[in-house]
Amino acid sequence: MTVLLFFLLLLFLLFQNGVVSLSSDGLALLTLKSAVDIRSAAAFSDWNDGDSVPCTWSGITCANISGEVDPRVVGISLPGKGLRGYLPSELGNLRYLRRINLHTNAFHGQIPSPLFNAIALHSVFLHGNNLSGELPPSVFNLRRLQNLDLSDNSISGDIPETLKNCSQLQHLILARNKFSGEIPATPWPEMKNLVQLDLSSNLLNSSIPDQIGEIKSLAGTLNLSFNHLTGKIPKSLGNLPVTVSFDLRNNNFSGEIPQTGSFSNQGPTAFLNNPNLCGFPLQKQCTGSAPSQTGSNPGSTREPVEKRKGLNPGLIILISVGDATGVALIGLVIVYIYWKKKDNSNGCRCSCTGKTKLGNSGNNKNEKLLSIFCCSSCSSLPCMNDNEMKSDESEMEECEKGEGSGRGEGDLVAIDKGFNFELDELLRASAYVLGKSGLGIVYKVVLGNGVPVAVRRLGEGGEQRYKEFSAEVQAIGKIKHPNIVKLRAYYWAFDEKLLISDFISNGNLATALRGRNGQPSPNLSWSTRLRIMKGTARGLAYLHECSPRKFVHGDIKPSNILLDTDFQPHISDFGLNRLICITGNNPSSGGLMGGALPYFKSSQTEQTNNYKAPEARVTGCSKPTQKWDVYSFGVVLLELLTGKSPDSSPAATTSTSSEVHVPDLVRWVRKGFEQESPLSEMVDPSLLQEVHAKKEVLAVFHVALSCTESDPEARPRMKTVSENLEKI
Numbered sequence: 001m002t003v004l005l006f007f008l009l010l011l012f013l014l015f016q017n018g019v020v021s022l023s024s025d026g027l028a029l030l031t032l033k034s035a036v037d038i039r040s041a042a043a044f045s046d047w048n049d050g051d052s053v054p055c056t057w058s059g060i061t062c063a064n065i066s067g068e069v070d071p072r073v074v075g076i077s078l079p080g081k082g083l084r085g086y087l088p089s090e091l092g093n094l095r096y097l098r099r100i101n102l103h104t105n106a107f108h109g110q111i112p113s114p115l116f117n118a119i120a121l122h123s124v125f126l127h128g129n130n131l132s133g134e135l136p137p138s139v140f141n142l143r144r145l146q147n148l149d150l151s152d153n154s155i156s157g158d159i160p161e162t163l164k165n166c167s168q169l170q171h172l173i174l175a176r177n178k179f180s181g182e183i184p185a186t187p188w189p190e191m192k193n194l195v196q197l198d199l200s201s202n203l204l205n206s207s208i209p210d211q212i213g214e215i216k217s218l219a220g221t222l223n224l225s226f227n228h229l230t231g232k233i234p235k236s237l238g239n240l241p242v243t244v245s246f247d248l249r250n251n252n253f254s255g256e257i258p259q260t261g262s263f264s265n266q267g268p269t270a271f272l273n274n275p276n277l278c279g280f281p282l283q284k285q286c287t288g289s290a291p292s293q294t295g296s297n298p299g300s301t302r303e304p305v306e307k308r309k310g311l312n313p314g315l316i317i318l319i320s321v322g323d324a325t326g327v328a329l330i331g332l333v334i335v336y337i338y339w340k341k342k343d344n345s346n347g348c349r350c351s352c353t354g355k356t357k358l359g360n361s362g363n364n365k366n367e368k369l370l371s372i373f374c375c376s377s378c379s380s381l382p383c384m385n386d387n388e389m390k391s392d393e394s395e396m397e398e399c400e401k402g403e404g405s406g407r408g409e410g411d412l413v414a415i416d417k418g419f420n421f422e423l424d425e426l427l428r429a430s431a432y433v434l435g436k437s438g439l440g441i442v443y444k445v446v447l448g449n450g451v452p453v454a455v456r457r458l459g460e461g462g463e464q465r466y467k468e469f470s471a472e473v474q475a476i477g478k479i480k481h482p483n484i485v486k487l488r489a490y491y492w493a494f495d496e497k498l499l500i501s502d503f504i505s506n507g508n509l510a511t512a513l514r515g516r517n518g519q520p521s522p523n524l525s526w527s528t529r530l531r532i533m534k535g536t537a538r539g540l541a542y543l544h545e546c547s548p549r550k551f552v553h554g555d556i557k558p559s560n561i562l563l564d565t566d567f568q569p570h571i572s573d574f575g576l577n578r579l580i581c582i583t584g585n586n587p588s589s590g591g592l593m594g595g596a597l598p599y600f601k602s603s604q605t606e607q608t609n610n611y612k613a614p615e616a617r618v619t620g621c622s623k624p625t626q627k628w629d630v631y632s633f634g635v636v637l638l639e640l641l642t643g644k645s646p647d648s649s650p651a652a653t654t655s656t657s658s659e660v661h662v663p664d665l666v667r668w669v670r671k672g673f674e675q676e677s678p679l680s681e682m683v684d685p686s687l688l689q690e691v692h693a694k695k696e697v698l699a700v701f702h703v704a705l706s707c708t709e710s711d712p713e714a715r716p717r718m719k720t721v722s723e724n725l726e727k728i
Contacts, residue, residue, distance in 0.1 A: 025073040026054040029091045032076075035434045036085035042108075043081040065096055077101040079125070084108075087131075092117035103149070104128035111155075113138045123147040127173065129277055131155055140165050151175040151198070159199075163187040169194050171679050175223065176201040183224075185209035191217070198223040200247065207231030213239040227247040232256075233277075238263050242481060242542065246270040253277045258285045258443025267534060267726055281726045412491045413470075415477035419488040421447055435559075452503040453488065457496070458579060466492055469579065473499070476575040478548045483539030485562060485572040499579075504570050510558035512567075513639060524686070526693040528567045529640045529728065533700065535569040536561055537722035540633060542573060544626045544718045551575060554624035556632035557611040558639065572726030609662045610646035614710055617661040627712035630721065643701060666708045673705070701728045 033044045049058045053070050057063035060424075061075030073094050083105040089112035091100070097118040103125045110133030111126070121142050127149045134157030135150070145166045156178040164187035173196065180203040188194075188211040195217055206226040212222070213236025222237070222244055229251040237246065238261030246266050254276035257263065268281045278286040288547070414420060434442045434454065443455045469492060477487045491498040509532060512524055542639075543551040553560075553574040562570040613631035616624065635646055646663035672682045680688060683697055703724050709715050
């Protein structure tokens with residue numbers, strides 16, 4: 001009996017020592033294992049309570065912390081494991097926990113308030129579960145919180161004002177829950193780093209607070225769709241960056257859609273299913289917005305007769321002054337037109353403060369007044385701030401005159417501060433050729449973190465023109481628009497010049513239209529083609545109206561319109577002609593990348609570009625103009641409509657050397673409209689089955705024909721073209 005008791009005591013002590021040997025972090029994690037249904041516990045197969053620390057367990061990340069003997073748990077990542085159970089409050093005892101990722105499982109019940117005792121948390125990903133109840137107030141005590149994604153649950157309650165405590169938030173995603181009440185107003189000015197805000201598909205009511213327009217860091221989509229929001233859409237949203245897309249569908253907004261700032265880049269989809277909403281870009285005009293001058297206001301009928309017998313003397317004086325002001329205003333317009341014609345070379349450029357730069361005029365008062373007219377074209381698009389204008393002015397030099405020091409050899413410069421990688425990482429990366437042209441060779445390079453980028457090798461010339469090259473690239477790098485390829489970095493050395501930009505994964509429009517075997521992509525439905533047309537027009541309008549130098553692309557064609565997986569267009573290769581002027585277009589087989597990238601010698605002769613405007617084909621013509629781009633875009637529209645390339649249309653007559661150089665496709669379509677040919681004879685046969693699109697197709701034909709007028713002055717501005725397409 002004594003021996004039996006001894007053995008039992010020994011087994012107890014051994015078991016107790018085994019448990020005690022596990023660290024406190026490990027004990028806290030075991031509560032998660034015990035909270036999960038045994039049938040879904042396969043993810044915890046290597047969670048052994050006999051280990052001293054849990055750092056080798058699946059889904060657990062540890063780090064060495066100063067002052068701590070053992071490594072401490074800093075991350076839990078078990079997404080999509082089918083885990084069924086509840087979230088234990090003991091996880092809040094992980095004092096160094098920075099990241100918890102349990103999304104796409106089946107956790108249920110309320111999020112425990114003690115979970116957020118782990119004050120080091122910066123990322124919480126619990127989306128795609130069955131969580132319910134109200135959000136614990138303690139979550140908003142996490143001062144380091146950067147990412148909070150609770151979407152696709154059943155969490156209810158208000159979004160509290162204390163959200164402002166989480167001023168480091170970058171991504172706030174609460175979509176598809178049961179949040180109710182008003183959107184709080186006070187947190188948003190504190191959100192200096194917020195990039196993503198998605199409150200869609202909840203039960204939120206009242207109006208959008210003006211303060212949301214103060215989130216200057218926002219990017220992507222501001223998604224407030226599928227709620228019960230009411231009132232007018234605040235004009236302050238126009239202050240958001242131009243790259244932001246709005247999704248305000250399926251609410252109860254009313255009144256006229258504002259037309260300032262970022263609103264100019266929104267299509268009608270952003271505002272659908274708001275019955276009382278009107279104005280551009282919806283095809284619903286606002287009525288009764290301007291009172292009649294004949295006194296049709298119903299309230300005027302109840303005005304006492306004696307008050308309507310004559311005009312107050314003060315009112316007469318006011319009207320007289322108004323007439324005089326009107327005359328002065330007309331005179332001011334005439335003066336502006338005069339100076340505009342007199343000094344074309346010194347264009348007008350507007351800043352966000354309303355100031356302008358008008359040649360070398362020294363009359364500050366006139367400059368301030370003329371800014372009203374000068375900036376009208378930018379009124380609905382974001383302008384440059386004064387610092388950007390000053391730096392841009394100092395960069396402006398003609399390509400032929402550029403001279404600089406050889407400074408900058410071996411410089412890898414990141415234009416986008418959030419895009420960081422080392423030069424040796426670029427050298428080690430796998431790469432293959434995407435294409436080659438007179439603008440250099442383009443490679444797809446996959447960096448060590450798996451991110452693909454496009455790398456363009458330019459020529460090896462221009463060794464003494466670093467400053468000019470840098471100024472040009474920095475100007476290109478300032479372009480930020482969702483339909484324009486973003487330049488991320490550049491490299492300059494004596495014998496190597498590289499441009500690193502986003503890689504767009506779905507090829508280009510030329511391949512989508514003609515494919516590898518001459519057949520269009522089966523995905524090019526009418527709605528997809530219209531999306532490509534509208535997106536390309538928005539990007540070009542931005543380049544023309546509000547880019548730092550009012551860029552002219554000069555080479556719009558399908559191969560320069562890249563497509564992402566959603567068939568959204570991205571304009572590429574703008575601004576390269578000036579860089580080629582500096583560096584040349586023939587990369588060497590040596591240089592920094594000579595041994596790292598495959599080498600192809602660029603052809604010095606290219607096929608005729610049938611997308612160019614007639615005046616662009618004339619030898620000795622001046623530098624490219626915005627009207628060149630409008631014409632080229634019109635030819636692209638015709639190709640999207642007909643499915644035919646510019647030089648392959650049927651029944652096209654060959655032009656003589658004395659005729660204006662008009663692409664065969666343009667001539668054929670114009671002839672078809674003059675002879676009133678059936679639309680079915682001109683439109684792409686693959687679109688004929690989409691009967692509902694007939695009116696839209698015809699409307700785009702008219703836009704394309706206006707863009708391809710032989711007289712450049714008869715062509716509309718790209719801003720007008722974009723607005724017309726958005727109405728379709």
